[in-house]
Amino acid sequence: DQQVKQNSPSLSVQEGRISILNCDYTNSMFDYFLWYKKYPAEGPTFLISISSIKDKNEDGRFTVFLNKSAKHLSLHIVPSQPGDSAVYFCAASGGDYGGSQGNLIFGKGTKLSVKP
Amino acid sequence: EPEVTQTPSHQVTQMGQEVILRCVPISNHLYFYWYRQILGQKVEFLVSFYNNEISEKSEIFDDQFSVERPDGSNFTLKIRSTKLEDSAMYFCASSTGTAGEKLFFGSGTQLSVL
Numbered sequence: 001d002q003q004v005k006q007n008s009p010s011l012s013v014q015e016g017r018i019s020i021l022n023c024d025y026t027n028s029m030f031d032y033f034l035w036y037k038k039y040p041a042e043g044p045t046f047l048i049s050i051s052s053i054k055d056k057n058e059d060g061r062f063t064v065f066l067n068k069s070a071k072h073l074s075l076h077i078v079p080s081q082p083g084d085s086a087v088y089f090c091a092a093s094g095g096d097y098g099g100s101q102g103n104l105i106f107g108k109g110t111k112l113s114v115k116p
Numbered sequence: 117e118p119e120v121t122q123t124p125s126h127q128v129t130q131m132g133q134e135v136i137l138r139c140v141p142i143s144n145h146l147y148f149y150w151y152r153q154i155l156g157q158k159v160e161f162l163v164s165f166y167n168n169e170i171s172e173k174s175e176i177f178d179d180q181f182s183v184e185r186p187d188g189s190n191f192t193l194k195i196r197s198t199k200l201e202d203s204a205m206y207f208c209a210s211s212t213g214t215a216g217e218k219l220f221f222g223s224g225t226q227l228s229v230l
Contacts, residue, residue: 034218043120043207043221044159089159102149102211102219103172106159 003027004092006107013114019077021110023090026071031094034104035064035075038087047088048075080114087111118142122208122222129198129229137193137225139208148191149209149219150183152176159207165191166213198229 005024013019031052036044050057050064057064063076091104121140129135141148150162163173182194209219
């Protein structure tokens with residue numbers, strides 16, 4: 001049961017342009033959503049999160065938008081830099097599956113390539 | 117920034133053998149976790165640990181798995197009798213436990229069961 005879906009396995013963007021990574025979820029009871037970035041041979045690194053009571057959170061070049069009615073969130077990176085090239089995971093916590101805050105449900109990830 | 121450290125980075129074992137994966141969480145964190153990622157698949161939650169006991173575990177975390185905090189710094193995952201399907205990258209993570217707070221992940225241990 002894929003509660004968190006990232007339907008695009010890869011995305012290629014030109015340096016300086018906007019990268020938009022998308023994530024859909026099915027469980028309306030999730031209360032936090034998080035984005036993690038992962039480089040090869042490293043663990044996931046937290047990027048940004050958003051509470052389900054908000055619709056936008058911004059941190060520097062990274063902005064996450066949450067559309068609860070559509071059960072959709074997106075991560076915008078602007079401007080994109082070559083160092084942003086990594087796999088980006090969407091994750092959710094809370095919900096009626098009984099998960100605690102540390103029990104994150106991850107999507108499959110989207111591999112972002114930012115070309116110079 | 118403080119780090120979660122995991123050892124070894126790679127572990128090769130024969131099917132049926134016991135393995136212990138080791139982690140040193142961030143020192144002021146109270147919640148500890150193990151996740152795994154089978155090649156090409158999602159990162160999956162295995163278990164969370166708080167106050168010296170398991171607070172939650174997934175269906176993956178069966179009787180072959182156990183966790184322990186043997187001293188004030190280490191957090192271990194033991195697989196008693198490894199199977200081929202246990203081959204995966206295992207990530208340890210820790211947090212202070214605040215709702216919605218980020219987890220800090222280690223770099224992982226790549227376990228290969230032959």
